[in-house]
Amino acid sequence: MRAGHPPRSLTLSTLGFIAQRSSGTIADLMKQLNVGLIGGGTVGGGVYLALQRNGTLMSSRLGSNLRIAAVAVRDLSRPRSVDIPASLLTTDWRSVVENPDIPIICELMGGTTTAKTVVTTALRLGKSVITANKALLSAQGEELFALAEKHGANLYYEASVAGGVPIIKVLREGLIGNRITRLYGIVNGTCNYILTRMKLEGADFGEVLADAQRLGYAEAEPGLDVDGHDAAHKIGILASLAHGFWVDPKDIFTQGIREVNRVDIQFAGQLGYTIKLIGSVKRCDKGRAGSPVRAEVCVAPTLVPNSHVLANVNHVYNAVLVRGDVVGDTLYYGRGAGQDPTASAVLSDLADAALDLNCHDHLRIPPFVPHERGGSVVKMGDTISRYYLRLSVADRPGTLARVATILGEAKIGISSVIQPEGHEGESVPLILMIHDAAYSDVRKALTIIARLSVIKGAPVLFRVENFD
Ligand code: NAP
Numbered sequence: 217m218r219a220g221h222p223p224r225s226l227t228l229s230t231l232g233f234i235a236q237r238s239s240g241t242i243a244d245l246m247k248q249l250n251v252g253l254i255g256g257g258t259v260g261g262g263v264y265l266a267l268q269r270n271g272t273l274m275s276s277r278l279g280s281n282l283r284i285a286a287v288a289v290r291d292l293s294r295p296r297s298v299d300i301p302a303s304l305l306t307t308d309w310r311s312v313v314e315n316p317d318i319p320i321i322c323e324l325m326g327g328t329t330t331a332k333t334v335v336t337t338a339l340r341l342g343k344s345v346i347t348a349n350k351a352l353l354s355a356q357g358e359e360l361f362a363l364a365e366k367h368g369a370n371l372y373y374e375a376s377v378a379g380g381v382p383i384i385k386v387l388r389e390g391l392i393g394n395r396i397t398r399l400y401g402i403v404n405g406t407c408n409y410i411l412t413r414m415k416l417e418g419a420d421f422g423e424v425l426a427d428a429q430r431l432g433y434a435e436a437e438p439g440l441d442v443d444g445h446d447a448a449h450k451i452g453i454l455a456s457l458a459h460g461f462w463v464d465p466k467d468i469f470t471q472g473i474r475e476v477n478r479v480d481i482q483f484a485g486q487l488g489y490t491i492k493l494i495g496s497v498k499r500c501d502k503g504r505a506g507s508p509v510r511a512e513v514c515v516a517p518t519l520v521p522n523s524h525v526l527a528n529v530n531h532v533y534n535a536v537l538v539r540g541d542v543v544g545d546t547l548y549y550g551r552g553a554g555q556d557p558t559a560s561a562v563l564s565d566l567a568d569a570a571l572d573l574n575c576h577d578h579l580r581i582p583p584f585v586p587h588e589r590g591g592s593v594v595k596m597g598d599t600i601s602r603y604y605l606r607l608s609v610a611d612r613p614g615t616l617a618r619v620a621t622i623l624g625e626a627k628i629g630i631s632s633v634i635q636p637e638g639h640e641g642e643s644v645p646l647i648l649m650i651h652d653a654a655y656s657d658v659r660k661a662l663t664i665i666a667r668l669s670v671i672k673g674a675p676v677l678f679r680v681e682n683f684d
């Protein structure tokens with residue numbers, strides 16, 4: 217930055233504040249802020265590289281130099297795809313977190329045990345903490361935010377949801393003047409990558425998952441991705457921000473993508489739909505000021521009409537559709553996993569931390585603002601949706617009639633049926649599209665249907681979404 221030119225993103229009031237506290241020029245205010253990375257893997261390595269590339273640009277915009285002072289890893293001898301100087305590496309994360317010359321700590325190691333100790337130790341020391349760890353936030357968010365407030369620290373978590381898409385900033389700042397009525401997200405890059413390649417290439421689930429792991433998209437434990445838990449962690453964070461009560465992941469109905477097979481993708485296509493893993497948050501109360509919030513929060517494979525924009529979000533891309541009562545529908549799209557997009561989100565948090573430190577106001581924007589009356593998640597059994605049902609049935613006369621009778625007795629309407637021709641006695645798929653029905657009613661009917669001797673294997677049920 218040239219002498220006399222103010223850093224561009226500082227507001228006039230901020231500059232006035234700084235001018236009162238400093239007798240030097242604005243250039244003298246260019247502080248060095250040391251950053252400690254706990255984790256130098258996919259995300260940590262990405263942050264190191266991105267700061268190498270754009271550190272000067274960020275300094276000119278922020279009025280502070282962000283410098284990586286240390287990187288804690290588990291194993292010094294492990295080969296790394298990013299060349300982090302050996303002088304920065306350590307296996308002793310405490311020496312980084314407790315170093316008084318390092319005011320900003322990025323927890324990029326993952327897991328919920330040591331990672332929690334890292335975050336709480338740093339917050340207790342009043343440090344600015346950045347985390348990409350949605351599993352930790354989902355489980356411990358409320359406790360960590362309270363700890364941050366108690367110690368006058370802040371916790372930043374842009375990288376925890378939707379990779380490079382700045383959706384946390386959107387909900388905390390951009391849409392602050394809105395009540396959020398609907399939020400739909402494709403928030404797991406690995407699942408979207410798998411479903412896309414299964415649809416476009418007819419690829420095999422296991423092979424594509426291995427590719428997602430090689431590309432750095434998947435979690436260390438990939439079951440977190442394909443069983444829907446990672447998406448549930450993220451959708452819970454977004455629901456909490458949108459509605460002001462911390463959503464317990466146990467209250468989120470979570471269905472992963474293991475049951476989605478090529479037959480489903482093909483039949484959904486015939487019916488005009490694409491299957492996506494959708495996290496949805498629907499506000500169900502009347503939205504009166506001061507009344508507690510009630511919201512449906514769920515993650516499930518969902519048939520999305522091909523004409524809808526979310527049907528066309530492919531590969532590792534994520535997208536979040538947010539409907540506010542003032543703004544209407546808004547859409548946020550970008551790469552949802554991998555080294556570079558996630559690093560971009562961490563840089564955004566580094567910028568906020570630097571600005572807050574420069575302004576001496578750690579809680580300028582608190583990490584989470586609770587709704588005055590709290591809120592609750594609607595029980596899944598009480599939610600109403602359309603459904604896609606796949607049964608594996610013996611190809612015998614009368615099978616469809618028996619299934620339709622059971623659904624009819626439960627007052628569940630059928631909107632369309634596909635039954636491919638098979639050979640007498642063979643198992644064939646029977647696909648039914650079901651009108652709006654309560655989940656508990658559908659499940660009860662399926663329990664009875666599953667007992668029929670003509671039904672082979674467990675029924676497969678996915679939601680169908682109209683986005684209204
Ligand atoms: P990763 O590649 O497995 O990296 C983890 C890093 O943490 C490694 O450098 C590892 O050291 C280090 N580490 C583990 N235990 C440690 C310990 N006890 N002390 C010091 N260092 C330790 O994982 P990642 O993909 O970067 O993910 C990190 C976090 O970001 C996770 O919370 C993940 O959910 C989140 N995230 C990931 C992505 C993504 O696309 N990958 C996107 C958004 C958020 P070694 O290198 O020596 O093994």
Ligand code: HSE
Pocket residue numbers: 376377378379403404405406407433434435441446552553554
């Ligand atoms: N495993 C996660 C995903 C990483 O695939 O979306 C990004 O959070």
